[in-house]
Amino acid sequence: MSNAGNPAVTEGLAHSDPAKAPRVRTGRSRAGQVNGMSRGQNILRYVVLSIGALLFLFPFYYMVIGSLQTAPDPTIAGAFPNPANITGQNYVDINSRINLFQGLVNSGIFAGGVILCTVVFGVLVGYALAQLEWRGRGVTFGLMLLVQVIPFQLLMIPLYVMIARDYGLADSYAGMILPFAINSTAVLVFRQYFLQVPKALFDAARIDGAGELKILWSIALPLVRPALLTVVLLTFIGPWNEFLWPFLITKEASLQPLAVSLANYLTNVAGTASNPIGAVLAGACVLAAPMVLLFIIFQRHFVSSDIGSGVKG
Amino acid sequence: MSATVSSGSVTPSSAARPAKPGGGGPRRGRRRRVLGRNPLGLVLSAPYLIFVLLVFAYPLVFAFYMSFHDYFFAAPGAVVDRPFVGLENFQEVLTDPAIIRSFGNVGIFLLINVPLTVVLSLVLATALNKIVRARTFLRVSFYVPYVTASVAVVVVWLFLFSSNGLISQILGPLAPDPAWLINPLLAMPTIAIFVTWKQMGFFILLYLAALQNVSDELYEAAATDGAGKIRMFFSITVPGVRPATVLVLLLATVTGANLFTEPYLLTGGGGPNGASSSPVLIMYQRGIEQGEPGIAAAIGVILVIGVLILAFIQRKLAGGDES
Numbered sequence: 194m195s196n197a198g199n200p201a202v203t204e205g206l207a208h209s210d211p212a213k214a215p216r217v218r219t220g221r222s223r224a225g226q227v228n229g230m231s232r233g234q235n236i237l238r239y240v241v242l243s244i245g246a247l248l249f250l251f252p253f254y255y256m257v258i259g260s261l262q263t264a265p266d267p268t269i270a271g272a273f274p275n276p277a278n279i280t281g282q283n284y285v286d287i288n289s290r291i292n293l294f295q296g297l298v299n300s301g302i303f304a305g306g307v308i309l310c311t312v313v314f315g316v317l318v319g320y321a322l323a324q325l326e327w328r329g330r331g332v333t334f335g336l337m338l339l340v341q342v343i344p345f346q347l348l349m350i351p352l353y354v355m356i357a358r359d360y361g362l363a364d365s366y367a368g369m370i371l372p373f374a375i376n377s378t379a380v381l382v383f384r385q386y387f388l389q390v391p392k393a394l395f396d397a398a399r400i401d402g403a404g405e406l407k408i409l410w411s412i413a414l415p416l417v418r419p420a421l422l423t424v425v426l427l428t429f430i431g432p433w434n435e436f437l438w439p440f441l442i443t444k445e446a447s448l449q450p451l452a453v454s455l456a457n458y459l460t461n462v463a464g465t466a467s468n469p470i471g472a473v474l475a476g477a478c479v480l481a482a483p484m485v486l487l488f489i490i491f492q493r494h495f496v497s498s499d500i501g502s503g504v505k506g
Numbered sequence: 507m508s509a510t511v512s513s514g515s516v517t518p519s520s521a522a523r524p525a526k527p528g529g530g531g532p533r534r535g536r537r538r539r540v541l542g543r544n545p546l547g548l549v550l551s552a553p554y555l556i557f558v559l560l561v562f563a564y565p566l567v568f569a570f571y572m573s574f575h576d577y578f579f580a581a582p583g584a585v586v587d588r589p590f591v592g593l594e595n596f597q598e599v600l601t602d603p604a605i606i607r608s609f610g611n612v613g614i615f616l617l618i619n620v621p622l623t624v625v626l627s628l629v630l631a632t633a634l635n636k637i638v639r640a641r642t643f644l645r646v647s648f649y650v651p652y653v654t655a656s657v658a659v660v661v662v663w664l665f666l667f668s669s670n671g672l673i674s675q676i677l678g679p680l681a682p683d684p685a686w687l688i689n690p691l692l693a694m695p696t697i698a699i700f701v702t703w704k705q706m707g708f709f710i711l712l713y714l715a716a717l718q719n720v721s722d723e724l725y726e727a728a729a730t731d732g733a734g735k736i737r738m739f740f741s742i743t744v745p746g747v748r749p750a751t752v753l754v755l756l757l758a759t760v761t762g763a764n765l766f767t768e769p770y771l772l773t774g775g776g777g778p779n780g781a782s783s784s785p786v787l788i789m790y791q792r793g794i795e796q797g798e799p800g801i802a803a804a805i806g807v808i809l810v811i812g813v814l815i816l817a818f819i820q821r822k823l824a825g826g827d828e829s
Contacts, residue, residue, distance in 0.1 A: 234735060238633040239640075245630055246647040249703070252662045253650060255672070259665060267671045314557070317550040327547030328540065333555060340562050342756065344813065346764045346786045347806040350793045351568035352561070358579065375557045405546045434655035436767045437786075441794065452657040456771055459661065470665055477658035488653045492646050 256481070260284070260474040283471035284479075290472070291458050293479050296451030299366075300480075303439065303450050304432040306370040311379045311428045312421065318375075319383025320413050324395055325405075334384075340377045346437065348372075353441055364445045373432050379424040386420040387413060422494045426487065433484055451480045572803035579797055595804035605805060608776070608783040609812070611694050615784075616762045616816075618698035623758045624751060627706050631713035632743060645710075652707035656767045663700055664772060687773050693782035697768045705761060709754050716750035717743070748824060755820040763813045766790065785809050 255272060259265065263280045287293065321327065322334055352372055362368030390413065398408050436452050443449045449457070455476045541548065573595050580586045599605050634644060651659060666672050667686040674681035682689055686696045724742045733741070744751075765784040769776045775791075776783025785805050793802025 235637070238637055242630065242633050242637065242644050246644050249651055249707075250647050252659060252666065253654075255666065256658070256662045259662070265665070267665070267668065268675055269672065272672065314553040318554040321544075321547035321550040325542075325544035325547035325550070327542035327544050327551075329548060329551075330542070333551055336555075336558055340558055342760060342817075343562055343566070344760050344764045344810070346766060346789070347810055348562065348565040348569065349786070350789060350799045350802045350806065351565035351572065353794065354572075354579070354799060355565065355568070372561050374561070375554055380554065405544065409550075430653050434653075434657075436655070436657055437790075441790075452655050455661075456657045456767075459657075459771060460774070473661050474665065477661040481654045481658040484653050484655065485650055488649065489646060492642065492649075 253481070253485075256474055256477055260471060260478045262471055265470045283475035287458070287472040287476040287479075291446075291451075291454040291476065293451065293476065295447060296449065296454045297479070297483070299448060300433055300450040300452065302366050303369050303435075304429050306366060307373045307376065307432045308425055308428050310370070310374040311376045312424060314375050315380045315383050315424065316414065316417065317409075318380050319417075320387050320409055322380075322384045323387030324390070324392065324413070337377050337380060345372070349437065349441065352438075357442055362442070364443055364448055366448070368442045369439050369450075370432075372438060373435070376424075376428045376431065379428050382420055382424050382427065383417060386417045390416050422491060426491055426494060429487070430484065451476075455480055569803045569806055572800050573807045575800060577800040577803070579799070591800070595800045596808070598801060599804045599808065604780055604783065605785070605788055607780050608785045608788050609808075611782060611784060612762055612765065614694045615698045615701075615765065616759060618695055619702050619762055620755060620758045622699070622702045623706060623709055624754055626702070627709035627754065628713050628744075628747065628751075630706070631710045631717060632739065634710065635714060635717045648710050649707035651704045656704065657771065659704060660700075660768065660771045667696060684778075687782075688778050690778050690781040693773050693778060697765070697772060697782055700768060700772065701761065701765070705758070709758070712750050712754060713747055716747040720746035752821060752824045755824060756817050759813060759816050759820070763809050 258272065258274055260283050261279045261281070262271070262274055263278050263282065265271075266274070266278070284293075318333070318337075322330060322337075356368050356371060357363035360368070362371065394412060395408055398412055403411075433450075434452065435450075436456060439450050440453045440456065443453060446454060446457075455473070458476065459473055574590060574592060575588045576591045576594075577588050578586075630648065634641065634648075637644075664687070668674075669685040669688070671685070674685055682692055686692050720743060724746070725738055728738050728742060764786060766786040769782045769784050769787050770790075773782040776787050786809075789802040789805050792805070793799045
């Protein structure tokens with residue numbers, strides 16, 4: 194967990210990942226200490242990690258290569274393609290079967306709606322849980338932990354009956370967003386950040402006569418700004434990658450997120466394209482690219498201390 | 507409002523606990539006793555509480571209700587009789603060989619996925635924790651599958667593991683016949699390995715966080731006493747991250763119970779011949795495609811009970827209290 198126990202709490206908050214700096218330092222000192230006797234172990238570590246990285250990254254490389262080839266080439270040589278065999282035709286093909294742009298927009302609206310609800314309502318609960326004392330706080334916190342271990346799929350049938358049939362929200366963005374609206378892990382991250390704000394700060398504002406809402410708006414919110422990006426990234430993964438729920442709730446192609454339309458293409462009509470595997474791989478690249486790029490750009494906000502504390506509470 | 511300003515040192519844990527009663531003075535006693543010191547907290551939490559009631563609590567109760575009734579879809583607003591049938595749905599579920607098989611498949615999945623996940627993610631996290639160079643690159647490459655949509659990576663695996671795909675080409679004569687995903691013995695293990703690969707980044711992240719809590723002094727003391735690296739790993743690291751292991755076990759089990767996208771897409775709906783079907787896949791087929799939500803709800807209830815039992819056993823075996 195983040196080391197907010199030290200006196201410079203507010204400084205730690207301004208920094209997005211306070212746990213990182215000391216960690217790097219210990220790593221270095223240990224490496225120095227073992228240098229003489231166990232350089233071999235360090236090499237072994239890199240060998241293990243590199244093999245791991247290769248296994249984790251190769252399918253992505255293969256996805257991109259496969260999406261650019263005129264004809265599918267599953268041989269070993271096919272992994273190192275001939276430049277003459279490179280084409281963008283697969284992207285054109287898949288785009289003529291499923292509207293990639295519309296799919297991306299739908300995925301974006303789905304994820305955006307979830308992020309908006311999570312940030313707005315999550316900040317409020319996170320603040321209430323960390324800094325206010327009210328009856329039911331313990332119960333609410335317990336619920337938040339419990340909710341994270343209830344497998345969503347088990348609620349799928351009743352939720353489908355409620356949302357699609359009783360509320361008539363099938364084939365609508367609201368129906369897609371509702372079950373994911375507030376991400377409990379994100380709420381826990383907010384709570385964790387608010388816990389790091391010294392209580393004396395709020396008490397001083399109260400003595401000065403500030404109202405509770407004023408305190409929330411002008412003191413608490415600016416202080417958790419570093420948590421915002423972490424929460425947005427964390428929340429984004431769920432709906433962008435979610436398949437089962439939007440698949441159940443949207444039958445109309447123009448409303449389907451890209452993951453759903455791509456899966457439907459894969460199961461139904463893949464046989465009709467000239468290079469079906471290439472076309473599906475091209476669609477897969479389009480689906481994967483935004484998430485992977487965002488994650489690589491903002492990877493330092495996706496640090497272990499934030500997520501770990503979020504999950505463990 | 508006369509606040510209780512505690513002494514200078516503010517630690518987050520002490521700030522988290524409710525202030526001791528009697529700190530606020532007796533004047534606003536009653537309202538404070540009923541709602542707490544800051545009733546605003548309840549107002550701020552109301553949207554979340556409503557959300558939890560609507561999307562978790564009510565459907566959970568509804569699922570139990572459905573599983574004991576002859577539930578069927580009707581036009582919205584229509585008043586229909588859905589008779590109470592007692593344990594009939596459960597009886598049907600527990601005597602249907604296809605459903606029994608899907609639970610067995612989850613068992614196979616868990617036997618492969620859970621140990622593989624725990625061991626590999628702990629080893630990779632430990633190695634990652636101690637290196638300095640290329641740390642970010644390696645960390646990112648491990649997380650990339652986790653943040654990518656299942657649907658997108660499933661497509662690549664289909665290509666890699668197809669009958670004449672790259673994996674079979676590399677293995678040459680050693681490649682299984684029929685190929686991985688259409689082989690009744692290998693379909694489920696292949697799915698288990700796919701999910702291990704897909705989820706491992708998240709579990710590495712959890713272990714990395716847990717490793718920060720293992721004191722360096724323990725390692726130094728052990729080194730002074732002449733313990734080797736392997737001894738240290740088993741005697742300090744493994745017990746040190748036990749709370750995380752309990753969590754990883756639980757989350758990996760829940761992931762296994764939730765299996766849907768992979769059998770639906772990788773093996774074309776649980777094939778070959780049900781060898782890779784999962785309970786959630788059957789819930790979808792029976793509940794929504796065939797319009798028998800009562801059966802689907804009963805499968806769900808059994809699955810929840812199964813997960814709870816497994817979680818309880820794992821907790822006992824791993825023996826960790828939540829830190």
